Amino acid sequence: xxxxIVQWVNTLLFFYYLxxxxxxxxxxxxxxxASVNQNRRQKTAWLDRVRRSPLTPPISLLVPAHxxxxxxxxxxxxxxxxxxxxxxxxVTNDGSKDGTLAQLVEHFQLxxxxxxxxxxxxxxxxxxxxxxxxxxxxxVLDKEAAGAKSDAINAAMNxxxxxxxxxxxxxxxxxxxxxxRIMAPVVNDPDRVVAAGGIVRVINGSQxxxxxxxxxxxxxxxxxxxxxxxxxxxxxxxxxxxNAFNMLLIISGAFGVFRTDLCRQLxxxxxxxxxxxxxxxxxxxxxxxxxxxxxxVHFVADPVCWTxxxxxxxxxxxxxxxxxxxxAECLWHNRCMLFNSRYGRIGWVAIPxxxxxxxxxxxxEFLGWVSILVAAVLGLLSDRFFIQFLLFGYVxxxxxxxxxxxxEEMTYRRYNNWRDLGRLICFCFLExxxxxxxxxxxxxxxxxxxLKGKHTWTKIxxxxxxxSPKPSVAAG
Amino acid sequence: xxxxxxxxDLMGPAGLIVQALLASLAAVVGLLAFILLRRGVRRLxxxxxxxxxxxARAGWDAIVGGTVSPKTWVLSRMSREIVEGILLDRLExxxxxxxxxxxxxxxxxxxxxxRVHEARTCRGWRRHKALLALGRMCVPEAIPALTEGLxxxxxxxxxxxxxxxxxxxxxxxxxxxxxxxxxxxxxxPSSLLLDALINNCRATPALVLTFLLKSVDTARPLLARxxxxxxxxxxxxxxxxxxxxxxxxxxASAARALACAKPGLAVSILTGLVDDxxxxxxxxxxxxxxxxEDPRAIPVLLHGLCDRNRQVxxxxxxxxxxxxxxxxxxICLALKTxxxxxxxxxxxxxxxxxxxxxxxxxxxxxxxxxxxxxxLLAALRGGCRRILLDLVxxxxxxxxxxxxxxxxxxxxxxxxxxxxxxxxxxGLPLRKRRVLRWLERQLAPxxxxxxxxxxxxx
Numbered sequence: 066x067x068x069x070i071v072q073w074v075n076t077l078l079f080f081y082y083l084x085x086x087x088x089x090x091x092x093x094x095x096x097x098x099a100s101v102n103q104n105r106r107q108k109t110a111w112l113d114r115v116r117r118s119p120l121t122p123p124i125s126l127l128v129p130a131h132x133x134x135x136x137x138x139x140x141x142x143x144x145x146x147x148x149x150x151x152x153x154x155x156v157t158n159d160g161s162k163d164g165t166l167a168q169l170v171e172h173f174q175l176x177x178x179x180x181x182x183x184x185x186x187x188x189x190x191x192x193x194x195x196x197x198x199x200x201x202x203x204x205v206l207d208k209e210a211a212g213a214k215s216d217a218i219n220a221a222m223n224x225x226x227x228x229x230x231x232x233x234x235x236x237x238x239x240x241x242x243x244x245x246r247i248m249a250p251v252v253n254d255p256d257r258v259v260a261a262g263g264i265v266r267v268i269n270g271s272q273x274x275x276x277x278x279x280x281x282x283x284x285x286x287x288x289x290x291x292x293x294x295x296x297x298x299x300x301x302x303x304x305x306x307x308n309a310f311n312m313l314l315i316i317s318g319a320f321g322v323f324r325t326d327l328c329r330q331l332x333x334x335x336x337x338x339x340x341x342x343x344x345x346x347x348x349x350x351x352x353x354x355x356x357x358x359x360x361x362v363h364f365v366a367d368p369v370c371w372t373x374x375x376x377x378x379x380x381x382x383x384x385x386x387x388x389x390x391x392x393a394e395c396l397w398h399n400r401c402m403l404f405n406s407r408y409g410r411i412g413w414v415a416i417p418x419x420x421x422x423x424x425x426x427x428x429x430e431f432l433g434w435v436s437i438l439v440a441a442v443l444g445l446l447s448d449r450f451f452i453q454f455l456l457f458g459y460v461x462x463x464x465x466x467x468x469x470x471x472x473e474e475m476t477y478r479r480y481n482n483w484r485d486l487g488r489l490i491c492f493c494f495l496e497x498x499x500x501x502x503x504x505x506x507x508x509x510x511x512x513x514x515x516l517k518g519k520h521t522w523t524k525i526x527x528x529x530x531x532x533s534p535k536p537s538v539a540a541g
Numbered sequence: 542x543x544x545x546x547x548x549x550d551l552m553g554p555a556g557l558i559v560q561a562l563l564a565s566l567a568a569v570v571g572l573l574a575f576i577l578l579r580r581g582v583r584r585l586x587x588x589x590x591x592x593x594x595x596x597a598r599a600g601w602d603a604i605v606g607g608t609v610s611p612k613t614w615v616l617s618r619m620s621r622e623i624v625e626g627i628l629l630d631r632l633e634x635x636x637x638x639x640x641x642x643x644x645x646x647x648x649x650x651x652x653x654x655x656r657v658h659e660a661r662t663c664r665g666w667r668r669h670k671a672l673l674a675l676g677r678m679c680v681p682e683a684i685p686a687l688t689e690g691l692x693x694x695x696x697x698x699x700x701x702x703x704x705x706x707x708x709x710x711x712x713x714x715x716x717x718x719x720x721x722x723x724x725x726x727x728x729x730p731s732s733l734l735l736d737a738l739i740n741n742c743r744a745t746p747a748l749v750l751t752f753l754l755k756s757v758d759t760a761r762p763l764l765a766r767x768x769x770x771x772x773x774x775x776x777x778x779x780x781x782x783x784x785x786x787x788x789x790x791x792x793a794s795a796a797r798a799l800a801c802a803k804p805g806l807a808v809s810i811l812t813g814l815v816d817d818x819x820x821x822x823x824x825x826x827x828x829x830x831x832x833x834e835d836p837r838a839i840p841v842l843l844h845g846l847c848d849r850n851r852q853v854x855x856x857x858x859x860x861x862x863x864x865x866x867x868x869x870x871x872i873c874l875a876l877k878t879x880x881x882x883x884x885x886x887x888x889x890x891x892x893x894x895x896x897x898x899x900x901x902x903x904x905x906x907x908x909x910x911x912x913x914x915x916x917l918l919a920a921l922r923g924g925c926r927r928i929l930l931d932l933v934x935x936x937x938x939x940x941x942x943x944x945x946x947x948x949x950x951x952x953x954x955x956x957x958x959x960x961x962x963x964x965x966x967x968g969l970p971l972r973k974r975r976v977l978r979w980l981e982r983q984l985a986p987x988x989x990x991x992x993x994x995x996x997x998x999x
Binding site for chain 2: 120204474475490
């Protein structure tokens with residue numbers, strides 16, 4: 066009885082794996098083409114046009130901060146130094162228990178004010194609005210903690226006075242021309258582009274000087290290196306690939322631009338949503354498709370947001386579990402879009418992909434390992450085939466990772482050092498065992514947390530921007 | 542029952558696995574080799590390129606002056622690209638006298654002709670590149686080739702041609718764009734068209750107006766938007782006509798353009814637009830009124846301050862806060878409206894724009910003190926308490942702190958003691974606590990008498 070079941074499970078998983086790899090391959094090819102074209106365009110003084118044009122729209126930068134005393138001053142300074150014609154920075158101190166607000170008050174000479182705060186989007190109580198005596202573009206909002214980033218962003222959005230908002234994590238750092246680059250598609254087609262996302266890269270290991278990344282280097286830690294590979298693959302292949310088909314469902318919460326009026330119309334980031342970035346973009350698709358509007362959600366791969374990634378198994382595991390929990394919550398919340406022709410290719414391709422190849426992928430992967438074990442015990446497994454299949458999986462995954470290194474090398478080339486390139490390539494071969502399996506367990510934990518109804522935000526331990534626990538390699 | 546692998550063997554995919562494995566392996570090795578080889582080749586290329594750049598820069602005067610024959614560098618692709626790159630970069634920053642020399646070099650060296658030839662005969666990215674280079678050259682000879690680019694089937698080339706024409710800054714370069722636009726034959730993103738037309742028609746807004754008056758529906762808002770950016774005071778009467786246009790986008794652009802018109806006429810036309818049914822027309826009208834910085838606009842901006850749309854209120858407050866010499870009157874007039882949102886919006890804008898900080902700083906200056914005091918008292922009545930108390934405690938200038946404390950003590954504001962309790966935390970330094978105590982004492986007994994002073998000021 067158990068034998069045929071195992072065989073059918075194995076056959077199904079085989080075809081599932083095949084479909085998954087074919088999709089990755091297609092995304093890789095689309096991403097290579099899009100990246101090369103984008104790179105050609107960038108060589109033609111594109112940014113200069115955005116900088117000089119009187120039509121470039123102003124932006125409100127929304128910075129949610131919760132216990133960020135180590136990095137908040139550096140982050141805000143770096144934001145205020147951005148190269149963009151007109152912008153304001155709104156920092157929300159989301160009930161921090163450390164000295165986040167005190168740091169801001171001290172360094173930017175903040176003064177409490179009676180600034181008009183209209184809660185168009187409902188949030189937790191706002192305790193005060195602070196204005197800077199030295200920097201007029203800065204507003205700081207002090208509010209009670211809600212246990213979710215979305216609440217802090219919504220509070221800042223209530224104060225935003227510009228037609229576009231850009232959400233930036235307080236522990237992240239934008240490159241000086243990041244806003245110009247991310248706004249290029251918006252300036253180019255303001256009627257259709259409703260949101261644009263940039264790339265997030267790992268700052269661990271790099272040197273930070275005066276609020277900007279000086280010497281870009283790879284981190285030394287194994288976990289951090291794994292995340293470098295993951296980020297490259299996710300952004301340069303995943304986002305770029307889906308963007309090429311106009312089916313982008315995620316704009317990173319660490320760096321994304323959205324049309325303010327549309328966000329407000331949707332009620333801002335959904336309160337209580339854990340994967341608030343994914344949730345907002347999915348709801349945007351849903352709303353605009355329901356309204357039969359022509360729109361575009363864009364990914365731009367060259368505006369860089371540097372972020373510090375977790376360097377311990379515990380924090381990384383918590384982060385990944387939270388991401389997966391958020392994915393489950395968002396997909397369930399928008400389940401009506403699944404295979405619904407009203408939502409076009411989003412309903413028929415992008416959302417089913419997220420269900421099949423993202424959400425339940427760890428469960429199926431786990432099932433695959435179990436069924437292989439059972440098949441081996443029952444003597445149903447051909448050793449030769451199993452090894453061939455395992456080898457194929459290994460080589461194909463390496464190929465996809467190498468593809469992201471290729472795109473990086475052909476276009477953006479942030480890691481100029483030969484040693485860094487060598488390490489990037491080496492880690493393409495190393496990430497499949499045991500990291501991938503551990504990652505699967507973290508994602509399973511995320512599903513479990515969702516099923517148990519755990520929807521709280523867990524804080525990731527951080528060292529502070531540019532303060533890597535391990536020394537970064539000196540030049541040469 | 543056969544095993545799963547045998548089943549797959551029967552179905553075929555298992556056989557494919559080996560092939561797929563080998564193909565993937567070959568692809569990985571290929572990618573690896575390509576990445577390493579490419580980086581090596583690029584290193585060599587840039588080493589050679591840097592050397593040539595140094596050589597070109599060392600002999601730059603000879604190259605531009607024609608002492609070195611162009612044949613020595615124009616025949617090598619790398620040298621040609623380097624010289625062209627330096628020339629084009631230099632053109633953007635050079636003074637007019639040098640620009641003449643550089644353009645002469647572009648002409649006699651054949652670089653201009655080569656790019657014109659490429660733009661006319663090549664396709665795809667090569668044409669794209671040539672069109673952009675022609676645009677950067679800023680020479681009228683490029684206009685015919687760039688105009689042909691506007692009709693290319695490839696959107697990237699059309700964009701490059703539009704951008705190229707837009708960079709020339711010549712009214713002649715705007716004509717082909719305007720012609721195609723007015724007949725609806727040009728398909729490029731509207732922002733590019735706007736940029737190109739704004740740059741080319743800055744000196745001749747009448748050209749845009751001519752096309753605007755005879756263009757089709759879809760192009761009218763776009764051309765009106767261009768006019769909004771480049772209008773000059775001599776277009777007053779035409780703007781009056783556009784301000785009553787049936788299209789709301791055109792009316793909004795007319796309002797934008799009126800910011801550049803003669804203030805007298807502009808204020809009277811914009812006064813009418815402040816009551817427009819479309820919020821964005823009203824918004825553009827109050828923004829334009831704010832930019833005029835004319836005291837005659839104060840009543841209209843106060844009207845905008847009470848608008849039902851928040852954006853209009855915000856921008857009206859913004860415009861009012863620019864009129865720094867009239868702040869006291871403005872706040873008093875705003876208070877008379879008894880519109881809580883309007884008053885709060887104005888106070889918020891004064892705080893945000895740094896107006897309050899400037900007034901507090903001005904308290905330390907004997908010449909500006911009286912005016913600043915009156916404006917601050919009015920702001921206090923408008924609800925500006927928290928920030929003033931914060932400044933009494935934390936302003937960096939002790940003179941300003943003292944003057945502000947004295948002013949608050951004389952204000953007789955009944956809400957201040959309540960607000961002071963919020964500041965009086967256990968962690969407050971002794972000096973600041975003493976200031977609060979003093980202020981409390983001063984406010985308590987004299988409240989009634991100072992209220993009279995405030996009423997007089999009001």
